[in-house]
Amino acid sequence: MSNTMLEVRELTTKYITRFREDVYAVDHVSLKVEEGKTLGIAGESGCGKSTLALSLMGYYFPPLHYTSGEIIIDGHNITGMDPDVVRKMILGAEIAYIPQAAMNALNPTQKIIHFIEDVIQEHDLYVTKKDIYERARILFETLGLPAEVLQKYPVELSGGMKQRTVIAVSVLLLPKVLIADEPSSALDVTSQKMVIKMLRQLMETGLISSMIFITHELPLLYNVTDDIMVMYAGQIVEKGTAQETVFDPLHPYSKGLMGSIIVPEKGLRDVKLAAIPGVPPNLKNPPAGCRFAPRCKYVREECTLHSIPMHEAAGRRAYRCIIPEKELREIYAKEAYRNAR
């Protein structure tokens, strides 16, 4: 039997802007992360991936506000917990978050070891500097990072090394869930690979129990995750295994997304890239009904009438579209046939 490390039920959160406008960035999102598994979140920039990450940690500071839904971390319901308590008790210890561009946020005038002291002392005031150093050294050794890095300033490290250092530090308190938000986007391919290898190592050595991996780079997501959720305009539009979502997408948006994948592999030059026309909606004023309807090739009148729930599909899959699975498959099959001729 598998252990659920994180469960989120129908979570809805919003930003309230300076002009008192609501931005519905996370809308009725449900998800589960099981022990030993990596869940991927895909979607174009602005769809709410980073906001979802903050929301599911219970990390609500203005302008972000909780509206409804539940968050259960390793069996403990943290819904409604005071954000300051979340910061002290949950962040880092239960869920660790590596924000986008985290490596650039390192204090340039602080040695890595002093940064680590701050992180640990936030949670445990009484631990000695010597113990902290020992813990950090052992962690770095386990992960194959040179211990000398601890005595260095951020500017003395390469981009890839900085990012791996940030990741190592984020798991010092052995979190149940690690959320990596675009952890390798700014790196060249070789450093990216080293970062991914290290994330895998974290899981294999039990330093973390599960992971949420966020990126818009689909080939990367496919290689790193067990399951994938596709997000569009604040909502999850499809859930399934990585294999299913990439090779057999159901929702028209996922279908478009997977058709835009570019990899240096044989045959790629012969397929026409699928470009999705139009732009995502403004989340201050999302369309009624299906949020993807204005850009959807298969839109029908019913699509715009009322909001669309998730529909179950074969296996453990689900997608948010009124067109039945069988009919969608027929549509896609016909299209593929036409494109092939």
Next chain:
Amino acid sequence: MPVEKELYLSASGLTKVFGFGRQKTVAVDHVDLNLYEGEVISIVGESGSGKTTLAKMLLGLISTTEGDIYFQGKKRDISTHRKKKEYWKNIQAIFQDPFSSYNIFNKIDTVLLDCIHMRGGRKFPYAKKVELMTEACSFVNLKFEELTNKYPFELSGGQMQRLMIARIFLLKPKILLADEPTSMIDACSRATILDMLMQLRKEIGMTIIFITHDIGLAYYVSDSVYIMEHGKFVESGSADDVILRPKEPYTKRLLNDVPKIYEEWDLSTV
């Protein structure tokens, strides 16, 4: 290479050295390049390999330290302002960070009007200019009416990049140098931008130099590929040869390090 095609742009022994003494950086190191009419070539390399410096030399934005550039068979001469302007009618660029390439105090109409003027349309009646600008905007799925009186920084990254393509649509250069045109926008919008570039290529018969760190992208768009490492071209050839049958260890490593979807991604090599 089809012999009847004209050799548009070529470079031999092209070199750029920044600084001197201990600060010396050889950014581009004796590079040879041939660009034929109608071709799309890609220059692929990791960051810092010298791609942008090479692009700037080809454009005539910075001086060369060594080597020659030939344009349509003759040695390129951009010694005067007038000659430079003449050259830039033939070769234009789109850069990675669209916000860096405009004067931010110019409104979008001004940006587009400048293009019409560069093509000798200064004396056109205003209605004709609006018609041209509207056509260019609709080519890239932007609405001209919504853009007038806006400043470039009021647009999103994707909109800006499309505006850059609208500029090229108006300028109709023979050669387009696209330096990482999609690296600031997310993977999903990338297909849209590429589509537009390829459509434009067909429409005005453009020759393209595509600069990217993304070897998959290079494979998708180009006829031939040049792999750049530390300022040097280490391997070049047809896209199929270089990507599917790489010879150099460096090319192999780049290919090996990219996540793919049909082939296993081997993490043991780093």
